[in-house]
Amino acid sequence: MPVRFKASTLVLSSTFLILVSTFPPQAGAVHSKNAGPEKVELKFKLPPPKPLSxxxxxxxxxxxxxxxxxxxxxxxxxxxxxxxxxxxxxxxxxxxxxxxxxxxxxxxxxxxxxxxxxxxxxxxxxxxxxxxxxxxxxxxxxxxxxxxxxxxxxxxxxxxxxxxxxxxxxxxxxxxxxxxxxxxxxxxxxxxxxxxxxxxxxxxxxxxxxxxxxxxxxxxxxxxxxxxxxxxxxxxxxxxxxxxxxxxxxxxxxxxxxxxxxxxxxxxxxxxxxxxxxxxxxxxxxxxxxxxxxxxxxxxxxxxxxxxxxxxxxxxxxxxxxxxxxxxxxxxxxxxxxxxxxxxxxxxxxxxxxxxxxxxxxxxxxxxxxxxxxxxxxxxxxxxxxxxxxxxxxxxxxxxxxxxxxxxxxxxxxxxxxxxxxxxxxxEGSSAKPVKVTKDAKMLTHPNGWVRDTAQRLIVEAADASAVPALKELLQNESAIAREHALWTLDGLAAITPDLVKTALADKNEHVRAAAARVAPRDYVFDLAAEKHPLVLAHIAIKTINDAALAPLLVTHGKNALIREAALTGLRGKEAAFAKTLAQTPSDASKAVIGALAELIVLAGKAGPIAEMLELAANSPENRDTILKGLAKTDSKSKTVKLVWLEKEPEHLKQLKLASSLANRLVWPGKPGAPAPPVIKPLTETQTALFEKGKTIYATLCAACHQPHGFGLDGLAPPLVDSEWVLGKPEVLARIVMHGLAGPVKVSGRTYNLAMPPLPQLTDEDIAGVLTYIRREWEHTAGAMETKSVTAIREQEKTRSMMWTETELKNLGKKPAAQTK
Missing domain, CATH: 2.120.10.30 (TolB, C-terminal domain)
Incomplete structure (x- = not known):
């Protein structure tokens, strides 16, 4: 939740109609650090425009x-x-x-x-x-x-x-x-x-x-x-x-x-x-x-x-x-x-x-x-x-x-x-008149998309089962768009059956077939040999829950980004095991997927899967370079590296030529030059209660921007996972939540020209809770935030009305340069 930034270069908060510039947004026109030059020249001296009727x-x-x-x-x-x-x-x-x-x-x-x-x-x-x-x-x-x-x-x-x-x-x-x-x-x-x-x-x-x-x-x-x-x-x-x-x-x-x-x-x-x-x-x-x-x-x-x-x-x-x-x-x-x-x-x-x-x-x-x-x-x-x-x-x-x-x-x-x-x-010359829409399934054939959307909504809203026969008939309509609407309307009425899916999967239009894959029952078995279109195969890859069926699809089509990414959506936590399955059937396509799986594994930073992938690299020479390249990938949005603590030195490490970005990241007890393992201080009963309260607040208030997984979204909010702001001084985070933060700000080595608005509706206990949550979720081990500390900070900053800047927060508590001896 902290650091909910306003986008500038490709924003994804809900900008409104606002005149937001492609430069860093500002905290207020009276704040010289954020509002551009105080002395400005209006180069284009145009007369005041008259409001027009x-x-x-x-x-x-x-x-x-x-x-x-x-x-x-x-x-x-x-x-x-x-x-x-x-x-x-x-x-x-x-x-x-x-x-x-x-x-x-x-x-x-x-x-x-x-x-x-x-x-x-x-x-x-x-x-x-x-x-x-x-x-x-x-x-x-x-x-x-x-x-x-x-x-x-x-x-x-x-x-x-x-x-x-x-x-x-x-x-x-x-x-x-x-x-x-x-x-x-x-x-x-x-x-x-x-x-x-x-x-x-x-x-x-x-x-x-x-x-x-x-x-x-x-x-x-x-x-x-x-x-x-x-x-x-x-x-x-x-x-x-x-x-x-x-x-x-x-x-x-x-x-x-x-x-x-x-x-x-x-x-x-x-x-x-x-x-x-x-x-x-x-x-x-x-x-x-x-x-x-x-x-x-x-x-x-x-x-x-x-x-x-x-x-x-x-x-x-x-x-x-x-x-x-x-x-x-x-x-x-x-x-x-x-x-x-x-x-x-x-x-x-x-x-x-x-x-x-x-x-x-x-x-x-x-x-x-x-x-x-x-x-x-x-x-x-x-x-x-x-x-x-x-x-x-x-x-x-x-x-x-x-x-x-x-x-x-x-x-x-x-x-x-x-x-x-x-x-x-x-x-020019148009005399089009509005169409009043009814629950008639025939309206799904109308050339106006607004009419079709509204008719579908009315039928689904009403849960009108009497429309089902007409909708099934529409699946044979000459209009592919009408067939697609009919399929989704049947799905909205919970009237989809395996026979309907089978019929739609044989449709001559790829968008109808893709829709059929989406509405198919979770246990539906797709005939992959009959499908060639990448869009449909991507939707099938999303819906296929049987890894044994998914593997042959990727062995053939894994080089296609749409299909590959679709499959990866369902492989969270199964990356290493699935990579081993794919390695049994070598191909350029499977190699592309294995590389992508290695990238996801290293981004997750989990010791067990990384060790498994290193073992696979040692035992699968044809995939070795691809795996090691994937494991060497660093987050393009972050210049900081999180160490991965393995239980022991991997057996096959000496035969693998690891890139320095990977070799320096792997540590284990006894590794020369390795720091001491992190000490995780358990939360007290009171801190645990704060954590649970903060978890709820985060889900309802913060997850829309920073996302439930904490990795943020481009243009909307930077990541909280492994962020130095989150894992740093909690008193800095508390100030951000109270008063906001105006960009630019650097997070994990990347500069974000965004801004997080203040959240004045949160109580001191709310703030302590959500800060405790983000400092201990996602494998974080930072200390909890105490409510009394938030209260003290609020008292210290009671006269402040402006957003903070990165420079101010980094210099928090430091004496001005003129006073420093």
Missing amino acids: PEEAMKVFQVEKGFRIELVASEPMIQAPVAMSFDDQGRLYVCEMRGYMHDLAGSTEKEPTGRVSLLEDTDGDGRMDKATAFLDKVVMPRAVMAVNGGALIAVPPQLLFCKDTDGDGVADVKEVIATDFGTLGGQPEHMANSPVWAMDNSIWSAGYSSRLKLRGGVWQKDVGLGRGQWGLCQDDHGRLYFNYNSDMLRADLLPTEAFARNPLLREASSINAKLAADQTLYASHPTPGVNRGYDAKTLSADGRLTKPTATCGALIYRGDAFPASYRGNAFVPEPAANLVKRFTMSEADGLVKATNTAKGSEFLTSTDERFRPVNACNGPDGALYLVDMYRGIIQHQSFLTHYLIANIQARKLEQPFNMGRIWRIVP
């Missing part, structure tokens, strides 16, 4: 030829919108963060001024004309998703299910689904957001490591894997897409939950996959209002942002209103540059690539600096919808630089803060 804003949009933009809703009907969701009746839920940044101090963010409005178009002209405060007077809501006749609404730290049961449009049912959906207070960009009912009938969210399911009216929660910063969507096959502030599009190419089984697969290419190599921006006007505008690398010579810094709310377009060439394209908002970028997507053997479509232009731009697109959505009419927060300030006060403050003040961007729009983009 919706009609005026329409005139300064530049949209790709052949399209037009239309207004759906605007202030005063909605204010500061950040998220939206259509229900099956075509009504629109809009989440309004009305307390956000009314001034540079963010002084109104604790006030219950937020709301979720329910908008309706009563006359069918495409523009919302009726608004009802569905959920009112809440603090900083940040997500909404229509579901089960109501909506999931995020009001951190709670995720609520709200429903109107008497028809007045106001929620009278408010059920708490989760209590760890973000935190109360803190930076808005660090919160879980964007719940999505995906094709697998799970509800996934950005910045949140759990998945939710609704089964028979009961909410269930289980493990997943955190992803993304602000915004989440899926493609026609249920793959999840997301982004980070400075990386416009990423995806999980294989099921996210599988990788939660093996936390050491942190460098897997199959999840959190970077899709777009070229992310150059082409703003249509100077955009000086960015946090690092003073740096020559941030803006072009004429003042335009050329690289993403506030990316959020990406969308895979799945509607039927756009021309066919646009379907499946990615549309990504960049509010700092006042634009929406379009990528074309391609796929080969299960690997996805995003290509920057245009050179020198964007799908949509505006010269209005207050145009802040923060979410893109598919609609029931097949159109593309944009949530426009419409305001000058989108950088949270905790990270404002002196430069941006000067720009905001000089250009009068603080006001107004009570505007906001929803826009719709359609082709």
